[in-house]
Amino acid sequence: MNDLDLRALAARGALALIVSLTAVGCQLVSGIDGMNVDPSAGGVIGDCGPVGTRCGGTCEDGTVTPPGTCRGDGTCSAEPRSCGSYACDLSGTACATSCSIFDGCVDAAVCDTMTATCMACGASPSDPAPCDGCEHCEGGKCVTRCDTEGECVGDRMLDAKERPARLECNGQCNNIRVVCIGPHPCEVVCGDGGCQGLLMRCSHDGPCYLECGRSGCASNVKFECGTNICITACLLETTIIDQECGSSCSCMSQVCQ
Known part of the structure; x- marks a missing residue:
């Protein structure tokens, strides 16, 4: 076998190796894509993150989500709830519990500054004082x-x-x-x-x-x-x-x- 034949054989062998490695790589990727991640093993499911990962603990736009953990279906175990008439506090993790003339209430509510409580628009405090001293x-x-x-x-x-x-x-x-x-x-x-x-x-x-x-x-x-x-x-x-x-x-x- 002359040098030309040896070089041709080597080239065919290299090409076969590349094709083989490419096929194996494709099979590997395909296998990963089709793999069912076991939630019990901490796999990633949905948007929440690995099962058991902490989630929640946030407040945004008058809605608070308490701290919880990620479940197997990709959702957080903590259910969001409304802050009612109150806005989120400055930490962004809980509802405000009091208000002032400047903040603490959602747009549809107002602050009773005497009691620092948020009231619905048009509402008035209950049990008004007797009108002693009035004309x-x-x-x-x-x-x-x-x-x-x-x-x-x-x-x-x-x-x-x-x-x-x-x-x-x-x-x-x-x-x-x-x-x-x-x-x-x-x-x-x-x-x-x-x-x-x-x-x-x-x-x-x-x-x-x-x-x-x-x-x-x-x-x-x-x-x-x-x-x-x-x-x-x-x-x-x-x-x-x-x-x-x-x-x-x-x-x-x-x-x-």
């Missing part, structure tokens, strides 16, 4: 009436911290600022000819209501909502109110243009 008491609501010229001037604070508060302006309350404070409902009711140039500023944590009768609120009226529900109601459709909803969880203008 009038109607159904547990502290009512102040402005009937005499010059009686209600300057800045007025409606204290709704412990009970609902209501200011009735019968032709009065012109060019004044009314500020609501507290988580209970706060109301301003403007009679005929009253509340010209009124600025009403709602509490951040209490429902707010402005009612304008006939020529009440006829000019330059501004209604600033807080983060709770605010409602504007007018007897005449021609009444114009500059209503700023801001971050109110429910801002409604009824009839007013």
Whole structure:
């Protein structure tokens, strides 16, 4: 056998070896792809990870998943649950348990800052205090009436911290600022000819209501909502109110243009 024959034989042998190794490699990969991973041996199933691996322990978008372990079907043993009216805490692992004017509640809820609890939009604390010391008491609501010229001037604070508060302006309350404070409902009711140039500023944590009768609120009226529900109601459709909803969880203008 000459050198040419030897070189040809060597080339055929090398080619056969490459083809053989390629086939073995393909069979090996195919075998791995078709292999059934034994969950009891800690194999990877689904998205959770090896069986027994810790999972959960997270809170996102008002939904918390407690710590758990990965199961054989690739799911976590811990079931996610809603935080309710509360948002996730700063750690991102649990629901918040209290709130402030700045954070702690989901968008559809507001914080009662007196008790640091989250309430549904429009809800008010239960068991309001008796309206001792009020000008009038109607159904547990502290009512102040402005009937005499010059009686209600300057800045007025409606204290709704412990009970609902209501200011009735019968032709009065012109060019004044009314500020609501507290988580209970706060109301301003403007009679005929009253509340010209009124600025009403709602509490951040209490429902707010402005009612304008006939020529009440006829000019330059501004209604600033807080983060709770605010409602504007007018007897005449021609009444114009500059209503700023801001971050109110429910801002409604009824009839007013």
